[in-house]
Amino acid sequence: MKNKLKVLRAMHNMTQDNLAHAVKVTRQTINAIENEKYDPSLELAFKISKLFNVKIEDIFNYDLKL
Amino acid sequence: MSKKEQIYTVIRLVISFLIAAVMGFALVTRNLTGAVIILFAGLFIFVFIKRRYKDIVITDERTRKISEKSIAGAFWIYIVCIVLANISVIFLGPLDLEIIDRITPAVHYITYTFFFLIFLYEALKYYYMNKM
Numbered sequence: 001m002k003n004k005l006k007v008l009r010a011m012h013n014m015t016q017d018n019l020a021h022a023v024k025v026t027r028q029t030i031n032a033i034e035n036e037k038y039d040p041s042l043e044l045a046f047k048i049s050k051l052f053n054v055k056i057e058d059i060f061n062y063d064l065k066l
Numbered sequence: 067m068s069k070k071e072q073i074y075t076v077i078r079l080v081i082s083f084l085i086a087a088v089m090g091f092a093l094v095t096r097n098l099t100g101a102v103i104i105l106f107a108g109l110f111i112f113v114f115i116k117r118r119y120k121d122i123v124i125t126d127e128r129t130r131k132i133s134e135k136s137i138a139g140a141f142w143i144y145i146v147c148i149v150l151a152n153i154s155v156i157f158l159g160p161l162d163l164e165i166i167d168r169i170t171p172a173v174h175y176i177t178y179t180f181f182f183l184i185f186l187y188e189a190l191k192y193y194y195m196n197k198m
Contacts, residue, residue: 017068025126032128041127 001039002061005030008052023047074119081111141183148173148180 009019016034020027023044032038040048040060049056085108092101151173158166 020123024123026123026129029126029128038128038131044127 001036002063003033003036004059004061005048006034008054008059009034012052019048019051022051070119071122074115074122074124077115078112081108081115085111141187144183145180148176152177 005019009016014022016027016030020030024047025044029038029040029044033040045056045060049059052059085104089101089104089108092098092104151169155166155170155173159170
């Protein structure tokens with residue numbers, strides 16, 4: 001899943017460690033999400049969107065082909 | 067990994083190693099009471115350390131998913147190994163080799179554990195199907 005997490009994190013001047021601590025996951029998880037190796041759960045996606053005060057779809061972009 | 071996380075990881079590893087070594091020794095010397103005491107003491111120490119370092123996130127949804135995938139992988143590898151072991155015993159049995167006589171009971175025991183594992187899997191699957 002494509003995402004703008006790295007950009008948003010940079011805009012808020014946060015490190016992976018800071019973000020991980022804020023949403024209570026490991027730094028490795030944030031790194032995996034940024035590198036599109038891991039898709040976060042809905043709960044984690046909501047936590048991140050709430051933290052950055054943006055909509056989920058503004059961070060995560062899932063190309064669903066129906 | 068922060069300094070605090072590194073310290074926590076090292077403490078956990080050292081304590082796990084010590085508990086395993088002491089428990090192993092207690093079991094080898096057939097001191098079952100000692101082994102149980104050490105096990106509970108170890109659990110108590112882990113709880114104590116966990117409380118002291120409670121702000122450190124060690125497990126999260128990704129690590130749980132990794133764990134689930136690893137368990138599923140290990141389960142299927144175990145099944146394939148048991149099937150291969152049984153096939154070997156069936157096909158090599160008529161050759162009347164000494165080694166086959168020695169490994170056959172072990173293969174049978176492992177096969178019984180396989181059936182027990184399948185039973186547990188199905189029971190838990192049924193439980194979670196109704197729960198989730």
